[in-house]
Amino acid sequence: MKNPKVSLQIDSNEFIWDKNEGLFTFDGASALLFWDSAIELFFRTIEEISGSDVSMTVFEATGFRMGHLVSNYYQDRFDILEVIEQYKDIYRNAGWGNVEIIYFSLEEKKVIIRLKNSWEHRIFRLMDREQSGVLLPSHWAGVFSGLLKENMWYKKKKIQVMGHDYDEIEITVSSTTASSNMHKLAREKEQQRICELENKVEERTAQLTSLVKDLSSPVIPVLDGILVIPLIGRFTEGRFEELIEKVLYEFSRRQASHLLIDLTGMNQFDEFTIHGLERLIQAISLLGGECTLVGVSPSLSIQFIKSEANLNTLTSFSTLQHGIQFALEQNGLEIVKKKKRNTL
Known part of the structure; x- marks a missing residue:
């Protein structure tokens, strides 16, 4: 029977092939041969x-x-x-x-x-x-x-x-x-991942900011010459600047004469918001328009009274419906209920 092990000595190194076990060793340690x-x-x-x-x-x-x-x-x-x-x-x-x-x-x-x-x-x-x-x-x-x-x-x-x-x-x-x-x-991969996430957050934030701008405080036409602007949430200087710019653009473009400022979505006013509201009213008056506050709650009324803002002489209503009726009257308009036709 042929020897199942084949050995080869090269210099001081020994190579052994064990054909039965399918093993190869190099200087006594298991080894592998690859192309x-x-x-x-x-x-x-x-x-x-x-x-x-x-x-x-x-x-x-x-x-x-x-x-x-x-x-x-x-x-x-x-x-x-x-x-x-x-x-x-x-x-x-x-x-x-x-x-x-x-x-x-x-x-x-x-x-x-x-x-x-x-x-x-x-x-x-x-x-x-x-x-x-x-x-x-x-x-x-x-x-x-x-x-x-x-x-x-x-x-x-x-x-x-x-x-x-x-x-x-x-x-x-x-x-x-x-x-x-x-x-x-x-660390480099982690930093790279962090940068990628930050870029995604910035991109998403920009998208959400744009969406908020589109949805926040939309200028709504009610009838010819009458617009409504609902105020919602907390305002910053930048947001109020955008609001005033949007309102003035729409007021001028639609040739409106009356702006209803709806405060239903406002829980409280700080001095900054009240000051911004004053600026908006003054800007509308410079365009020859008139402003009316609607959705004024008792708590907001108290805040207005306590503030130094010159809003006490401004016409205001507790509901949007009453404000629209007032604006119609100011424009010489009224809403008449249509009579029902008699049927045979």
């Missing part, structure tokens, strides 16, 4: 779902954590200098491209690495990208963060996809980490 095209599809799918900025942060965090894991695994088998010496063979034999550590200083805690034909470079070339990857640079930052017990991050010094013969990465102690980058991205 470059499969990894390319993996990258494209993440970018399609997450977007370029999110996917790059994901790749950085993944690469860093993978590197940290690798450092822990090999540091248990060799000391730091031996591990660094072994890395060239380890990554080359795993199909990660040629790796050369051209500078290492334990005192400076600085490493310079050159990568040629790395799998990430191959993937980006398949994707027709004119940019370098971030997974392998962050991976090496994770490797040396684990080995040196420091927070370390990378800088790209040279990029193979941009025409250089290799990628050159400098790893140094840094306050930047994969976690901080994820938190930064989360």
Whole structure:
């Protein structure tokens, strides 16, 4: 019976295929083999779902954590200098491209690495990208963060996809980490979402404000020459300015002579509203018109009396019906009830 396990020794690295179990191990740890095209599809799918900025942060965090894991695994088998010496063979034999550590200083805690034909470079070339990857640079930052017990991050010094013969990465102690980058991205996304919500609120507020303007205090024609304006709710300076402008425009356009100001919807008046009402009445009188207050409740009457407003001499009625009858009389009109016809 043929041996169900096939092993291969390359330098100091051992590869074992267990055909019965369908397992593959690299230096005693379970591993996987993928085509470059499969990894390319993996990258494209993440970018399609997450977007370029999110996917790059994901790749950085993944690469860093993978590197940290690798450092822990090999540091248990060799000391730091031996591990660094072994890395060239380890990554080359795993199909990660040629790796050369051209500078290492334990005192400076600085490493310079050159990568040629790395799998990430191959993937980006398949994707027709004119940019370098971030997974392998962050991976090496994770490797040396684990080995040196420091927070370390990378800088790209040279990029193979941009025409250089290799990628050159400098790893140094840094306050930047994969976690901080994820938190930064989360804050940016949160701020972006907040801005989007604020824009929607502003847009909706503008729509509602426009609707309120259209529905609030409409100028209603009753008969020729007679208009009614109901006052509803609380007034601000801006709202009263719009009200006066609207009333004067309609009063002039319709060539009206009488304006009934309906206060039925008003529960109380402050000094500002009373002053605004005075201005409206004065403006109508300048156009040769006359104003009458209707819907005046006992409580509003008391407020008028207590105020310093000059409204006491103004004609007023408790109901709109009485005010309309008065306005008709002032215009020489009356409403006559139609007699019923006798039927045979």
